[in-house]
Amino acid sequence: MLTPSTSRLRFALLAASLGVTTWTSPAASAQVPIPRPRPIVDAAPTGSQAYALAATLLANGRVDEATALLEDLLAQSPADVAVLIKLEEAYVAARRFDDVVALVERRIEREGPSPALLASRGTALYRADRTEEADRAFAEAVDLAPDDAQTYRLVVNELGTLRLFDRAAAILQQGRDRLGDAIASVELAHVYGLALDYPRAVALYLEALAGDPALRPVVQARLTRMVTGQGAPEAFATAFARAAALDPLDRSVRELQAWLALEQGEYDVALDAVRALDRLEQDEGESLVIFAAQAAAAGAPEAAARALDEVLDRHPDRPAARTALFARARLWDEQARDDRERADLGPTPAADSAKAAYTAYLNRYPISDQRPRTALLLADLLRDVYRDFDGSEARLTEAAAGRDVGIANRARLMLGEVALRRGDLDTARQRFADVDESVRIGPLAEQARYELALIDFYEGFMYSALARAEALDEDTAAEAANDAIALRVTLNDALDPDVLPGPDVDLSADPLYVYGRAALRHRRGLSAEALATLDSLDADLPPAHALADESLYLRASVLLERGEPAEAVAVLDALLSQQPMSFFLDRALRLQARTYEGELSDPATAAERYDRLLERFPGSPLAPEAREALRRLRATLGAS
Numbered sequence: 001m002l003t004p005s006t007s008r009l010r011f012a013l014l015a016a017s018l019g020v021t022t023w024t025s026p027a028a029s030a031q032v033p034i035p036r037p038r039p040i041v042d043a044a045p046t047g048s049q050a051y052a053l054a055a056t057l058l059a060n061g062r063v064d065e066a067t068a069l070l071e072d073l074l075a076q077s078p079a080d081v082a083v084l085i086k087l088e089e090a091y092v093a094a095r096r097f098d099d100v101v102a103l104v105e106r107r108i109e110r111e112g113p114s115p116a117l118l119a120s121r122g123t124a125l126y127r128a129d130r131t132e133e134a135d136r137a138f139a140e141a142v143d144l145a146p147d148d149a150q151t152y153r154l155v156v157n158e159l160g161t162l163r164l165f166d167r168a169a170a171i172l173q174q175g176r177d178r179l180g181d182a183i184a185s186v187e188l189a190h191v192y193g194l195a196l197d198y199p200r201a202v203a204l205y206l207e208a209l210a211g212d213p214a215l216r217p218v219v220q221a222r223l224t225r226m227v228t229g230q231g232a233p234e235a236f237a238t239a240f241a242r243a244a245a246l247d248p249l250d251r252s253v254r255e256l257q258a259w260l261a262l263e264q265g266e267y268d269v270a271l272d273a274v275r276a277l278d279r280l281e282q283d284e285g286e287s288l289v290i291f292a293a294q295a296a297a298a299g300a301p302e303a304a305a306r307a308l309d310e311v312l313d314r315h316p317d318r319p320a321a322r323t324a325l326f327a328r329a330r331l332w333d334e335q336a337r338d339d340r341e342r343a344d345l346g347p348t349p350a351a352d353s354a355k356a357a358y359t360a361y362l363n364r365y366p367i368s369d370q371r372p373r374t375a376l377l378l379a380d381l382l383r384d385v386y387r388d389f390d391g392s393e394a395r396l397t398e399a400a401a402g403r404d405v406g407i408a409n410r411a412r413l414m415l416g417e418v419a420l421r422r423g424d425l426d427t428a429r430q431r432f433a434d435v436d437e438s439v440r441i442g443p444l445a446e447q448a449r450y451e452l453a454l455i456d457f458y459e460g461f462m463y464s465a466l467a468r469a470e471a472l473d474e475d476t477a478a479e480a481a482n483d484a485i486a487l488r489v490t491l492n493d494a495l496d497p498d499v500l501p502g503p504d505v506d507l508s509a510d511p512l513y514v515y516g517r518a519a520l521r522h523r524r525g526l527s528a529e530a531l532a533t534l535d536s537l538d539a540d541l542p543p544a545h546a547l548a549d550e551s552l553y554l555r556a557s558v559l560l561e562r563g564e565p566a567e568a569v570a571v572l573d574a575l576l577s578q579q580p581m582s583f584f585l586d587r588a589l590r591l592q593a594r595t596y597e598g599e600l601s602d603p604a605t606a607a608e609r610y611d612r613l614l615e616r617f618p619g620s621p622l623a624p625e626a627r628e629a630l631r632r633l634r635a636t637l638g639a640s
Contacts, residue, residue: 285320
């Protein structure tokens with residue numbers, strides 16, 4: 001004969017296997033078709049089956065049903081610890097904390113007191129709002145085995161689940177006072193950190209580092225999680241300064257000082273700490289080079305430059321100097337680019353310094369792995385800033401002969417650019433065609449094909465240029481393909497289908513051909529000639545002409561090349577107001593934003609232009625760049 005408990009278990013198991021709830025009204029039963037039941041074995045379900053079902057019900061949020069099953073199981077097997085623990089979990093889920101207390105006390109009666117059970121009793125009592133009893137339970141847990149470090153860990157873990165971190169830190173400190181190193185400094189420091197007691201946490205972490213410097217990555221990782229807490233940076237700085245004063249030769253402390261300063265954007269402080277490391281530890285510049293890379297990545301090129309200069313001054317013959325010289329040249333180069341240095345404006349000291357550093361690197365390190373890349377960068381600088389096409393071509397020829405295939409192909413593409421800048425379009429065409437044929441796929445091949453389309457355009461072969469541009473209009477994620485779309489739009493809008501090129505047709509005065517000559521002169525850096533050509537074009541160009549917006553955009557670009565940003569912005573404003581349907585509106589907004597951020601030092605207006613671009617053209621290929629720039633500008637404006 002089945003007992004009520006056994007009957008309830010069998011019914012619950014049957015209900016679960018059929019996919020129905022354990023109770024339905026007669027009316028509901030009449031409406032819901034009941035699947036054919038499986039044969040029922042003439043035996044009560046085993047305990048493991050019932051336990052698995054209860055665990056499943058509990059995991060699915062059916063707490064009352066799980067609790068009932070577990071209570072029945074406990075009645076059948078009062079000593080089953082797994083059932084006791086799962087039932088305690090069910091009571092907690094149901095917020096039946098007094099029942100949890102009773103359950104833990106029942107275990108204590110059966111199993112005898114232990115630190116683990118007494119700590120669990122304390123947690124249950126605390127949840128039941130019986131705090132005084134909870135305090136006594138936690139104290140009893142500690143007193144039961146005060147010479148075992150695991151006792152304190154058990155109690156601290158229970159207090160941690162209650163988020164009583166102050167109490168947890170006090171208990172663990174009590175254990176450390178009694179047992180010493182059986183409870184590690186980093187262990188206690190972690191709990192003090194959770195309790196927001198940053199001075200004690202940092203002091204303990206430093207104590208741990210003094211005994212084992214290899215712990216620094218672990219310590220730094222934990223401090224990183226704490227550093228955003230209120231008062232944490234100040235507490236860290238004070239503790240680090242005190243430790244450095246006590247032991248100036250402590251490398252771990254100096255490294256942590258540098259890390260904290262970098263986290264806070266205090267680059268001068270960070271550099272002082274790294275400088276001390278370099279001198280005290282005889283790093284021969286290695287720490288300074290690492291710091292320079294970190295500072296540059298964090299947007300602090302001035303601090304990076306100071307660190308690299310120190311390496312070059314103090315360790316000119318050490319291995320770190322090679323990396324420092326290349327990195328310093330890159331910083332000068334980037335500064336030159338940021339200053340919008342062009343041939344019309346003349347090289348400035350930053351460009352001269354970059355050129356000298358690149359040249360020194362190539363002369364000093366003839367077999368360096370960075371030599372091909374250095375030659376490529378120097379060639380780019382010589383071409384753009386100095387208009388030294390012979391020097392640029394010589395460096396590119398060297399890079400193209402190197403073993404690095406990526407750099408070699410890039411150098412070959414840039415050789416075509418140099419020929420184009422010289423005005424030698426036949427050589428440029430051949431070089432771009434060679435890259436296209438040899439590379440075939442990827443951004444370099446796409447760029448080479450776009451350049452071939454442009455040369456057709458510059459030379460007046462408009463229909464060939466259009467065919468090449470249309471062939472590129474497949475991958476709109478590629479920059480060359482996006483530029484090809486703009487070229488295709490220009491050609492489609494401006495080509496006159498009734499005027500076909502031929503030996504008897506003079507197209508020299510056709511607006512599209514004049515525009516092409518202006519574009520080529522701009523590309524070659526002949527800004528005065530480009531403006532003169534645009535003036536002659538605009539004199540005969542009606543406002544409604546298909547090239548009116550292209551002419552304005554090109555004029556703004558030329559003015560920027562000449563160092564006239566305010567005039568360029570005004571021309572772009574005219575484009576935006578006079579040509580509301582232009583394909584170039586998103587490009588005009590981006591160019592304005594870049595100009596306001598760079599040459600005009602007006603980040604607020606730059607942000608407004610990017611915002612306008614995203615609002616009006618959310619699907620533009622320029623939108624990702626605009627979003628990234630807008631985030632950067634807003635962060636800058638918020639910080640100021």
